[in-house]
Amino acid sequence: MFVNRRQFLGGAVAVGSVLALPRLALGDETNRATPKRTVVLLHLNGGNDGLNTVIPWKNPRYRTLRPSLAIASNQVRKISNDLGLHPALQGFEALFKRDRLAIINGVGYPKPSYSHFRSTEVWFTAQPEKSPTYGWIGRALDRNPTKAPLRAVAIQKEQPLSMVAERPGAVTMTEFGQFRVPGGMEAAADLYRSYEKLDGKRGEVGVAGAQALKVARRIAKLKPAGGRFYSRIGTDLRKVLALLKADLGLEVIQLQMGGYDTHNNQSASHQRLLAELGNNLNQFQAEIDKAGLGKRVVTLVMSEFGRRAKENLSGGTDHGSAGPAFVLGAGIQPGFHGAYPSLDDLDRDNFKFTTDFRRIYAALLGGAFRMDPKPILGDFKPLELFA
Amino acid sequence: MPSLLEGKAAVGHLLRRAGFGPSASTWSSWAQLDYDSAVDRALSELDEPLPPDPEGWISEDPTVDGKVWVPGAIQQLWRQRMVQAPCGLAEKLAFFWHGHFATDARKHANFRIAWDQYKLFRTKGAGSFRDLVLGVSRDVAMVRFLDGNANRAGHGNANENYARELQELFTLGIGNYTEKDIREIGRAFTGWGSRGPRFVFKKHFHDEGQKTVHGKTGNFGGEDVVDILVDLPACSRFIAGKLLRFFSHPEPSEAEIEDLAKVFRANKLDIKSTLASMFRSETFRARAHHRALVTSPIEFVVGATRAVGLPDVPSNVASTSVRMGQILFNPPSVKGWTSGKGWLGSAAIVERLRAAQLIRSAVADGLGLSPKSERYKPALAEAADRLLEVALQGQVPGDLAAALQSAKEHDRIAIILGSPEFQLA
Numbered sequence: 001m002f003v004n005r006r007q008f009l010g011g012a013v014a015v016g017s018v019l020a021l022p023r024l025a026l027g028d029e030t031n032r033a034t035p036k037r038t039v040v041l042l043h044l045n046g047g048n049d050g051l052n053t054v055i056p057w058k059n060p061r062y063r064t065l066r067p068s069l070a071i072a073s074n075q076v077r078k079i080s081n082d083l084g085l086h087p088a089l090q091g092f093e094a095l096f097k098r099d100r101l102a103i104i105n106g107v108g109y110p111k112p113s114y115s116h117f118r119s120t121e122v123w124f125t126a127q128p129e130k131s132p133t134y135g136w137i138g139r140a141l142d143r144n145p146t147k148a149p150l151r152a153v154a155i156q157k158e159q160p161l162s163m164v165a166e167r168p169g170a171v172t173m174t175e176f177g178q179f180r181v182p183g184g185m186e187a188a189a190d191l192y193r194s195y196e197k198l199d200g201k202r203g204e205v206g207v208a209g210a211q212a213l214k215v216a217r218r219i220a221k222l223k224p225a226g227g228r229f230y231s232r233i234g235t236d237l238r239k240v241l242a243l244l245k246a247d248l249g250l251e252v253i254q255l256q257m258g259g260y261d262t263h264n265n266q267s268a269s270h271q272r273l274l275a276e277l278g279n280n281l282n283q284f285q286a287e288i289d290k291a292g293l294g295k296r297v298v299t300l301v302m303s304e305f306g307r308r309a310k311e312n313l314s315g316g317t318d319h320g321s322a323g324p325a326f327v328l329g330a331g332i333q334p335g336f337h338g339a340y341p342s343l344d345d346l347d348r349d350n351f352k353f354t355t356d357f358r359r360i361y362a363a364l365l366g367g368a369f370r371m372d373p374k375p376i377l378g379d380f381k382p383l384e385l386f387a
Numbered sequence: 388m389p390s391l392l393e394g395k396a397a398v399g400h401l402l403r404r405a406g407f408g409p410s411a412s413t414w415s416s417w418a419q420l421d422y423d424s425a426v427d428r429a430l431s432e433l434d435e436p437l438p439p440d441p442e443g444w445i446s447e448d449p450t451v452d453g454k455v456w457v458p459g460a461i462q463q464l465w466r467q468r469m470v471q472a473p474c475g476l477a478e479k480l481a482f483f484w485h486g487h488f489a490t491d492a493r494k495h496a497n498f499r500i501a502w503d504q505y506k507l508f509r510t511k512g513a514g515s516f517r518d519l520v521l522g523v524s525r526d527v528a529m530v531r532f533l534d535g536n537a538n539r540a541g542h543g544n545a546n547e548n549y550a551r552e553l554q555e556l557f558t559l560g561i562g563n564y565t566e567k568d569i570r571e572i573g574r575a576f577t578g579w580g581s582r583g584p585r586f587v588f589k590k591h592f593h594d595e596g597q598k599t600v601h602g603k604t605g606n607f608g609g610e611d612v613v614d615i616l617v618d619l620p621a622c623s624r625f626i627a628g629k630l631l632r633f634f635s636h637p638e639p640s641e642a643e644i645e646d647l648a649k650v651f652r653a654n655k656l657d658i659k660s661t662l663a664s665m666f667r668s669e670t671f672r673a674r675a676h677h678r679a680l681v682t683s684p685i686e687f688v689v690g691a692t693r694a695v696g697l698p699d700v701p702s703n704v705a706s707t708s709v710r711m712g713q714i715l716f717n718p719p720s721v722k723g724w725t726s727g728k729g730w731l732g733s734a735a736i737v738e739r740l741r742a743a744q745l746i747r748s749a750v751a752d753g754l755g756l757s758p759k760s761e762r763y764k765p766a767l768a769e770a771a772d773r774l775l776e777v778a779l780q781g782q783v784p785g786d787l788a789a790a791l792q793s794a795k796e797h798d799r800i801a802i803i804l805g806s807p808e809f810q811l812a
Contacts, residue, residue: 117493117494130548130551131532131533131548131551131552131720131721132720132721133720133721133722134720134722149732149733150732150733158714159712159719161719161720164719164720166725167725167729169732170732171732171733171734171735172710172712172734173734178710178734178737178738179733179734179737180737181737181740182737182740182741182744184744184794184795184797184798184801185740185741185743185744185798185801185802185805187790187793187794187798187802188740188743188790188801188802188805188806189740189805190790191786191787191790191802191806191807192736192807194786195786195807200675200679201637201678201679201680201681201811202678202807202808202811204728205681205728205731205807205810205811206807208728208731209731209736209807209810212731212732212733212735212736213733213736213737215733216733216734216736216737219733220737
């Protein structure tokens, strides 16, 4: 019995490997200098005001659209002849100067939805034309199956749609302690190992359970990494850092930062949000570089939409369409990508997108996962984010 | 002929599949039944009326829009019904349809709409599949989820969201329809919308033109489309396959699916008689399919609660099922929940162990004994022995028996519920 099941399992694994190996081997052989990277996805939840994040400070239309919210020219952190960063984004300016930051302008998709729920669905599935089934990360993991019991982690309470897959390999977590086998339950946990040798579903559950518990025990021992982080996003980034340093073979880590739905009096709140974002991410990238993981990690910062170009009457901004996205990492193509959307040619006060978000995903799938993006996303030309 | 489960092992198997597993309070009466009588008794639950809503649950005035979205209350009441039913087939079937016709309640965030959908699955889930699909097409949770209100004639493109999923996920399966069928069906459903918590047919938005759907042409409305779709052989095969994978075993052969599809068609798409035929089949009772399904988080927490004889899933245990990734009225996508060993990831399996311990604590608290009392340990040891009988029908795997022997009395219940055997239905 024992031998039979092993043979069966061995056979099943071999079939998977035959499919997976050429691709993997190719990746390993031809890209030895640029290994796969773990993708860190940070969702700025609520719709970040892109116009006051990457600011077209020279454009007079900016001040017309934002009579009360425009940032004074002498306050803008100018990083090019016509674009600058919000004054609170000291961290992004530092990253930009160290060639660790790519700014992608005008990111969006056709027929934008102004609903948080729907637009997040679009971003997380990368299939605007249909109702959601699997997430874009989920499809990518499904396409490249591995035996790893844990391939993707979301540092949040509910699983994001991006990770929903046919074969779940993603978990959601808030604390490492969640993974600790409760006291007195070691005896139950050990039973999974003894089930590994059984036939049928019992054997499969034994193998899956024992593997899952092995990884769980490793994660349970982790502690959030040190470093100068602060606030909620800082706390979460410390956990991301600890997971990265533990070298668990994770392919994706997703997290989110809330508070960006700034309909009223947004000046102070947006200032605080961007300061937290920039400072913590600057620290995060510095720690990654220090740990020698610079070329093993790439971070995408996105939001479900930018906000309305024209400010509202409450000192805030309403739901909009295109906005900037950011990619952080060592060995990426830093600087600006994508054209800044026109401030004159608006669609009912909203920006017309210049860069489809799926071009960023295509770049990540190719550059970080070493896989062909087409089957996952359709035909989108990858942005040149990787050398 | 396959080797069949017999006696109480077969009855226990039936209760795990047709319901949420044997419960401590009723197992002794089930255990005396022969298999066929047990099937009859399980099926009889489908003929019982839906329990009335609790007093003051939702206003009877249908124009009242349940403004406050409190999923906790309806999730809890549904779990409680799963726990307290003698077998639980009616609730299990509603749970199956909830995963099949998956909608996310956050999209409407309306108490009444979510509860109405549950009642639809509960009252129509065992009848004709045609009536069920029609009911779902008029169900406000579905209308809202798949954008029925945006599907209007004369407003550019009709919204084809429902037309696509109706075929791909609800009736036929992928590959059994064309893009043209989607467009034409979208047109047939124009005007099927909602106002507040009620379904409304908005005639002025309805496309009165000719439509061609799966080779038939006419001025079809949504009702005609449902009749056309459920009549296709692909539909009976699609549903038969799904029933087999959910209730019987994870990898049914084409022949097994076609056999059940034939039964389904012969019974004019009646779900109850199809279930009856499946439960009575040799395939269903085959030893090879004993413990062949991995329980989902809800099935696990409800099953564990029943097995130890608690009246309801303790709230801290219910929270573990959320962390394992299954939230009632909130499936992750229109494809519903996953199945199989995907439920046993690194975080989820630890949550199962934790849930097992929390249930043990609830049982220990329920003894009404001080842990210092000399009756405490023997009472817990006895409860563990009873659990072995109820949950495993006394068939204790050798390694589990050894683990229990060396474990403290205090840990035994949790070890049984956390063991690999108990994760399988």
